[in-house]
Amino acid sequence: MDAGKLDALKEELAGHGLEATVSHGLLVLELEPGALPETAQKLRTALGFDLLLDVTAVDWPQREPRFDVVWHFYSTRRFQRVRLRVKVGAADPQVDTLTGLYGSAHYMERECHDMYGIRFRGNPDLRPILLYEGFEGHPLRKDYPKHREQPLVPYRK
């Protein structure tokens, strides 16, 4: 990824976020939670980032706000990548959904909700996707012990 082009992109997105850095070949933009829909809209319509690659979260239990929700975008015309990051606290982990802009957001937001418990306001369908009905807890949080199983079928003797 050309560093010069990424710097130009950084200029175009200036003012949208708290902090913009270029790291390992892509542009990382740190945002306020409220700025997400507008920035995503600009990325898609004005700047041509038409592919939403990934939605995930990172759990930092010692830190407040606890979760980093991370989106990765790709532009099929500029061949560049952008990472958006929003910090949300553990008390009320919710962000806005991007399902209105990108169809791929449906499943990815469902998975993020399943694994971390982040609610996506406006996503019509947040049913468990990788886990099953009746599973309590969010396994990828650091306080969920890895070995705690919740079997659906009782074990034979």
Added chain:
Amino acid sequence: MNADLKKPAPPLEYVTTRKDEIIGWARKFSLFPYPFVTACCAMEFMSVSSTPYDTDRFGAALPRFSPRQSDLLMVVGTVTHKQAPVLRRVYEQMCEPKWVMAFGVCATSGGFYQNYAALPGIDKIIPVDVYIPGCPPRPEMVIDGIMQLQDRIARSRHPIVNDRF
């Protein structure tokens, strides 16, 4: 005196063992597997079903994708807790006689997925006859497992009419 010792063995026992041998021979060479395929072991299952390893030589070639029509449940790959009710239902739908083969180390014991999601071995929910370890097992190991199962079928009792004959 022990008059019982002089009595000849009841002829029924001879007939029963011969019957068991014939039926065991027929059953072991006409296994209808139900490939309950989930994960990476499926690649080796595809390899062992086709050239050059070929389960058709053992009569175990034709997979029957309905549990009502099959007698060998091959659980190929990891079974997770989400999949466990499905496996249990498929097992219960199969008619007697039925055998279960745990194909791969994930089906045997959970493999190296010892966490909240994977069932630590399918024998926690259904009885298993043959365990084939390996991640994934080489086709030769699978064939060895099928042959061991065939020995087991040949040696076992096959009551047909009632539970003695």
Added chain:
Amino acid sequence: MSFELPNPIRPAFTEPTDDSHVIVNIGPSHPATHGTIQIVTELDGEKVVRTDVHCGYLHRGFEKECESHTWHTLIPYVDRLNYCSALINNFAYCGTVETLMGIEITPRCRYLRTLLAEYARLADHLTCIAASLMELGAMTAFLYLVTIRDYIYEHMADVTGARVTHSYGRIGGLAHDLPAGWLERLGQILGQYEDFVGRVHGLMDRNRIFIDRTRDVGVLTPQQAINWGFTGPILRSTGVPRDLRKDTPYLAYAELDFEVPVGIKGDNYDRYFVRMREMDESVHMIHQLMDMLPGGPVTVDDRRCVLPDKQLVYSEIESLINHFKLIIDGPQVPAGECYVAHESANGELGFYIVSDGSGTPCKVHVRAPSFVHMGGAHLMLDGYQLADIVPTFGSINMIGGECDR
């Protein structure tokens, strides 16, 4: 014993929209769902009105497992993501960690990784096409393609030690170098590949039944494809010529001469043909790489991640401590995060890793193409016949390990 078996999912709809419609469950244990996908369909006769695709039956907790292993010992877990082409996963993961650590791999490693990635892509496409053709009834084509795939597996076992899940990539290079005579056998296998695939072309390409079953079935438009996150052969079959190997070249792809095949309509036939052509391009690339392979070491000489030589471990105290630290604590990856994507057989396979500076990862996330494709699968299933679900699903090449992780 009989007890009520719980239903692990909550379907999106349980009542049909019309009295004459039927809701049919194509369950997770099904020959044509390639493992573990459940499709709840509402049918109007034979026509599919709407579908609800459920994945997650193979969720094995990959990310949670990774958090309790070192950066090295989680390489076997990475293999089992897209188990049809395990080496691509290895190299994508190792490339991501190397980017975060700032390691430059040796030239021989770069070319070898490219060669083996293309070889693995070949195995993956062979598996996908073989399985989807078998589901349409073309058993002969399945047997031809699986025979070649078996030669490839045995050949890979010669270099990596395992047939399917190779675990051959290492942070900083590869496990070991090629054995003697490996490249000669590679040439032979590629010759046999031409022969077998030529026969499959002869059987399938102009086959009336095959064309009737796959042409104009499962159509995806380019706008839908990009909006719903499709990448890889599915995106290319709609006519969009995007390929990470050409657009943002990595490893040795910038030096290779290859084309990016695209389809015209985005239907099942195009997906089949795009994969067949991609296999030919892979073979062309492998031939070029066989001539380009330089000599030299295959692992970089970096003590942060590469185990020292055994002789040194037994004789010097520094190497002993280094070896011990690398095994027990794992390579110390500097704090930070990194996202690197490779073009896998299914599309953009990305690894997003977050490190807190220690030898065990804070997070290893896979951007799995199959998972995103499942999100858009309903676009290709709704409105077609029930029997069309089988070829469409086969052409998506959903790999359970990658989809559910």
